[in-house]
Amino acid sequence: MTNMVTYAAVVHNTRPARIDERPRIPRIGDASPGARHPETGDLHEMTTHDVEKSVDDFKMYDSGTMAEPNEFWTLLRETAPVHRVDEGLGYTLVSRYADVQDVLRDPDTFRNGVARFFDKGSPHPDSPAVAAVMADAAPYREVLGFGDGEAHARHRRMVRAGFTTRRVRQLEGFVSTVVDDLLDELVTGEPVDFVKQFCKRLPILLIGEIMGVEKEREHDVYRWATSLMARAAAPPETEDDALRIARDVVEFHQYVYKAVADRRESPRDDFLSELVANSEGIDEHELAHVCAQLILAGADTTIAWLGSIFDLLLAHPDQLAELYADRSLIPNAMEEALRLQSVIKTIYRATSRDAEVAGQDIPADSLVIPLLGSANRDDAVFPDAATFDIHRPNVRKHMAFGFGTHLCAGIELARAEARISLTKVLERTSALSRVEGEPLPKYVPDFTIRGIDRLPMILHPAER
Template sequence: MSVSTSGPTSGPAREVLLDPYDYAFHEDPYPFYKRLRDEAPLYHNEELGFWALSRHADVLKGFRNSTNLSNKYGVSLDPASRGPHASKTMSFLAMDDPEHLRLRTLVSKGFTPRRVRELEPRVTEIALQHLDTMLAKARDNETVDYVDEFAGKLPMDVISELMGVPEPDRAQLRAWADAVMHREEGVTDVPPAAVEASINLIVYYQGMLAERRKKPTDDLTTALLEAEIDGDKLTDDEILGFMFLMVIAGNETTTKLLANAMYWGYRNPDQIAPLYTDLDRVPQWVEETLRYDTSSQILARTVVGDLVLYDTKIPEGDVVLLLPGSAHRDERVFDEPDRYLVGREIGSKLMSFGSGAHFCLGAHLARMEARVALTELLKRIRGYQVDEANAVRVHSSNVRGFAHLPITVEVA
């Protein structure tokens, strides 16, 4: 592994290693991040072909510098996901202005805050449906998989509800979405199974679009078909790209948020105990989880023009990774950053949904889902235990969370 580093110090910095595909890194990236922040705030991995920014101030500037750090080749390090085709599956997340602004504005005509607000009662119903099933299995002190039974089902079902996917088809779409994200150890690109799952999702949504053209309904798919500004409308490819983005970015990250909240709540019972009798504080639990162990850990950008960082000129076309997972543990910004403290002041320092022009359009949906899901769960249990020995982490180059989280619960 050929690694070089740039920054204000040298010496031990030569030993710093960041490999987003390494399973040891997936288990606990935070010691790696601390060394990067302290020893190599501008890090260069020659073998994998990227630079990385780890300090809060640098990551924030990176998110907001859409002049020199471009999205147009995608936001993943995986080679197959990068390139001018990235927008086909990542929509406006893989575009720069003015194309980004045009598409985002049109999508916003259909994907409105009002539509999300009106969805909350239905989100509650879906959450209760899955909770009832999970807790019925858990009543006899049986171990249940929180991801399989709840956290992995709710977000995808909510997105399917938004789009108008029939309930019988939702399990299949969840399976395809999971396959798109999964990586076996040592795989540093998009595997064939993920490509196949991606094609299956696109073909399914193409069929939905064709149906909605014939018979419009009151769902997001129809709203996107009808969205128009001064005669400008979304093409089918643009709608499909956004739908795919919702499935991958919206589904995966929210599933990981829900499981991460449960895991760290278990590890920090003193922080969660007061919430059982003060459910209004559940949003604080959500926010601290987003800070402490964010789902979206690593986002890629491509250098455009002249970019100088830490007295180093970064060549045009090189990849720069922004590390919000590291930024949220930066002691230069947060007091006791490695302490899980529900209720701490976070505010605008949070970058789980990015910052600047590409701030996540679905942030309000993710927060609402997490608030509803965790509130309804706490109403129905008196406590829970996580079987840490059998918990299984997701292996992804940019998303952090659990594939399986076995728990036992004390049903209220």
């Protein structure tokens, strides 16, 4: 965090426009706060009165903005498409589709290696007690999604080599079995919490399978995944939370050291053995961080995607009925849910040199956040972008899986999880409905992930 002062100075010296210089546009709405958008199921993006708002009325770490960022993002796209904020480490937000793509297309200028800003992978400084715990974690390495150039290419080749066609097919078979098992456990005709009982379990069991963890340790994998994600997200609320998170991270790294050593000694027919076999020139610490990233990248993301798919379909019964009638619409429907609620809100890039985006200067050594979720709601690319439409012809242009060199390495798996889940739920049911009297699910105020944490739902059994 030694760069904090230097970076803050850079930010203050180069602030692009003063608050009162920016255009203010009226936001006119007639819904009460907290009401749902009738089409998207989103919390209402308008406010009670005819209020003028500007981007400076929003704080990124405010829980309201984290839970419902769309009003902020719309204002950014309309009035301040390249916008510097001083919160956290100080970030330049890029919000329009074309500009986000420009940033991601130029990995030499906009680099993934952000370690000089982050303290061992966390955007928040560790207290001495947390640092003492973290001393037993794998020494920090910039790997894969936090790496650049040749090192990134090496890590990516290794991970992709693990996802051979045969291995992906094997993993898809595992997904199919787990989906069946989980759905067998769900009662039909009565309320269930679909997020808790299904969405949160499938990706964790799959990641466990990838990491070679026994099925009985599902809760450990969930705890590791949550803590790895928490360390990279908003500041922990209490020192106790920070310590608990650090202990989980250490426990996971120690697990990986041991699992990797086991596979070196006696390889099995599994993903981790494949990873180890392809890890020439990559040391144990890098491997531990690669595995951490697989958990980080594969768990909360897919949990959130699954939740959004079903929440949006419940909010749009007409489109759900179309899916029951025509299963070929499934791939488009699930991509549309991902476009609309793009699960990953925050990715980081650091400028290696002075840059320009949409005519605005971004100095070297700036932290940039290309807002994938905002790009995916850009009307310039997706007409009527705030509307859920399973027939949207260009939905696959969404950037929820990123774009360019760092495009999601687990894309086939994530898609398999969504496709198999949706297909099997439709096969086994005749209808899905909300639970009367239950409040509508809300999006969790998280800095990185956009997802709901509960989904009361009734699965009505298919007639046999």
